[in-house]
Structure formats: structure tokens, C-alpha cells
Amino acid sequence: MKVVIIGGSGHYGYALEGIKEDRNISITGIAPGSEGEDVNAVYQAACNLGHAPRIFDDYRSMLDEQKPDIAVVDCFFGYHAEVIKQVLKRGIHVFVDKPVAITFEELEELKEIYSKSDVYLAAMFGIRYSAHFMTAWRMVKEGVVGQIRLMNAQKSYKLGRRSGFYKSRSTYGGTIPWVGSHAIDWLYWFSGEKFVSVYASHSTRYNQDHGELEVSALCHFTLSNEIFGSVSIDYLRPGEAPTHGDDRLRIVGTRGILEVRNGKVFLINDEIDGIREVPLLSEQNIFLDFLKQVRGQGNCLVSAEDSFYVTEACLKARQSADEKKVIWF
Numbered sequence: 001m002k003v004v005i006i007g008g009s010g011h012y013g014y015a016l017e018g019i020k021e022d023r024n025i026s027i028t029g030i031a032p033g034s035e036g037e038d039v040n041a042v043y044q045a046a047c048n049l050g051h052a053p054r055i056f057d058d059y060r061s062m063l064d065e066q067k068p069d070i071a072v073v074d075c076f077f078g079y080h081a082e083v084i085k086q087v088l089k090r091g092i093h094v095f096v097d098k099p100v101a102i103t104f105e106e107l108e109e110l111k112e113i114y115s116k117s118d119v120y121l122a123a124m125f126g127i128r129y130s131a132h133f134m135t136a137w138r139m140v141k142e143g144v145v146g147q148i149r150l151m152n153a154q155k156s157y158k159l160g161r162r163s164g165f166y167k168s169r170s171t172y173g174g175t176i177p178w179v180g181s182h183a184i185d186w187l188y189w190f191s192g193e194k195f196v197s198v199y200a201s202h203s204t205r206y207n208q209d210h211g212e213l214e215v216s217a218l219c220h221f222t223l224s225n226e227i228f229g230s231v232s233i234d235y236l237r238p239g240e241a242p243t244h245g246d247d248r249l250r251i252v253g254t255r256g257i258l259e260v261r262n263g264k265v266f267l268i269n270d271e272i273d274g275i276r277e278v279p280l281l282s283e284q285n286i287f288l289d290f291l292k293q294v295r296g297q298g299n300c301l302v303s304a305e306d307s308f309y310v311t312e313a314c315l316k317a318r319q320s321a322d323e324k325k326v327i328w329f
Contacts, residue, residue: 004070
């Protein structure tokens with residue numbers, strides 16, 4: 001199976017980790033997906049895995065010449081939609097970083113093109129597959145917290161010095177769609193409900209000369225069945241912190257409360273005394289799961305419909321923050 005990589009600006013590591021485990025895949029080409037994008041790091045990473053990809057200047061030429069089975073799309077976030085469009089029109093499966101689009105118009109166009117294709121698409125919501133989030137999700141599905149009523153999600157990152165494309169909304173897309181997309185996905189994935197409305201705020205203050213990049217944001221979602229979810233997003237994690245990110249999720253249900261924090265899962269409910277740390281399931285890989293679907297061996301946990309719907313929720317949250325008003329779905 002032939003894979004090409006377009007861009008090197010985000011989470012292409014998900015694909016490389018999966019390819020490392022599957023020797024029936026060959027990385028045959030790498031190309032930038034955005035003008036001025038550096039793909040040297042992803043090229044070197046592919047070579048380190050024993051592949052010998054050719055570097056192309058134009059990803060469209062690469063797609064036409066290589067005719068790959070899968071394209072991994074990981075360029076500047078504002079260019080995702082255009083690249084996906086070119087991949088889908090050529091009948092190639094696409095594994096893409098999120099958000100899949102940064103405007104509503106792009107998103108609707110992608111949905112239309114995808115609906116007429118016979119290939120698969122999945123956004124890189126790879127945190128679903130981490131040991132702690134997968135464990136928590138399984139437990140919620142088993143009913144340990146009863147009916148979900150409230151969720152609080154957190155994404156906190158170190159800012160550091162970001163690439164130039166982060167400084168412009170047109171190339172970056174916004175912190176809610178980029179950082180917040182994972183947490184917004186958790187609300188949707190864990191609850192199994194639809195979004196009803198969102199009120200959000202975001203700020204560029206204290207962004208250390210990063211232009212239009214927002215460094216703090218807060219979203220309040222109402223979901224169907226009167227479930228409420230909050231998402232806290234920031235780039236204010238201190239440089240001295242032991243990890244780059246601090247992902248957390250608190251799920252409040254009618255029978256108990258489940259918390260995901262520090263890579264662990266904690267449960268308190270009406271059947272146990274005190275707070276119990278839960279044994280974790282094994283880590284999984286999203287790209288290997290995507291490969292199963294491409295090969296007709298099952299359905300990927302992240303569907304194209306999930307990818308589009310969570311993107312819509314992110315864009316509506318960003319719209320709410322921009323316009324300072326409640327946005328309805």
C-alpha cells in the first residue's frame with residue numbers, strides 16, 4: 001500500500017507510528033501543502049523508518065504521478081480544505097490533521113465532494129486512542145457514571161515560539177479549532193449527543209508577539225438532552241512544567257464522576273468508597289484503525305461524519321467568540 005505525506009506542520013507522527021507497525025506500507029512521496037512549508041523533518045522521520053520517499057515541490061504532481069492509496073494531509077491548517085479537495089477528487093483516501101476546514105464554506109464544499117466519493121476520510125483525533133481516554137470512554141459506555149449530565153474539558157499547552165503561520169487567522173484558523181478541537185470532540189464522543197448551542201470567548205492578550213493567535217479561550221456548549229459541557233483552552237502552561245500539555249476531562253453523571261488527568265483515570269460512584277484509580281487499557285493508534293477501514297476490515301472509530309461535525313462545532317464556537325453572542329446549531 002502506497003502512502004504520501006502532504007505537509008509537515010502538525011501531527012504526522014500518528015501516521016508514522018502506525019506505519020512503523022505495518023510493513024506492508026511504503027511512503028513513496030512527500031511534498032509541502034503550503035507555500036514556504038518545510039518538510040525536512042517529516043522526510044527525515046520517514047527515512048529513519050527505512051523508507052525512501054521522493055520529495056516533490058507540488059503535491060498535486062505527486063498525487064498524479066504516485067497514485068497513492070492514502071494521502072496524509074498535514075500542512076498549514078488554513079490549507080487543509082484545499083488539499084483535501086484535491087485528494088478526494090483523485091479518489092484517494094485521506095488521513096488529515098484537524099480542523100479539516102477553517103471556514104463554513106470550505107466545510108460544506110468538502111462534505112459535498114466527500115458524499116460523491118467512494119473513499120474514506122478521518123481527522124487526526126488521535127487522543128481518543130490514548131490509554132487514559134479510551135479507558136474512560138469504555139467505562140462511560142459501561143454505565144459506571146449513569147447518565148451524563150455535565151462535562152468539563154481542558155486543553156493547556158506551552159506556547160514557546162510558534163511557526164509564522166500561527167500568527168494569522170487565514171493560515172492558522174484560530175486556537176479554538178486547532179487546540180480546542182480535541183476537547184470539543186471529547187464532549188461529542190463521550191456523550192453521544194448533538195450540539196445545540198455554544199457561547200465562547202477568546203483572547204490574544206499576552207500571546208508574546210504571536211499576532212492573531214489566541215492564547216486563552218472558554219466555551220460553554222449545550223448538547224441535546226440538556227447536557228452541558230465546558231471547554232477551557234490555553235497556551236499559558238509554564239515553560240518549566242513537566243509536560244508540554246495538560247489534558248483533562250471531568251464527566252459528571254447520575255451515578256458517579258469520572259476524571260481523566262495526568263494520564264490517569266479516577267472514578268467515584270455509588271458503588272465504591274472513596275476515589276479509585278482505574279487500570280488502563282492498552283494504547284492504540286488511530287492510523288492503524290484507519291488502515292483497517294481502508295482495507296475493509298472494520299470501521300475507524302473516527303468517521304468522516306465525526307470529522308466534519310466536530311469541525312462545524314469548532315467553527316461555531318470560534319464564531320461565537322468573534323461575535324460575542326450565542327450561536328445555535
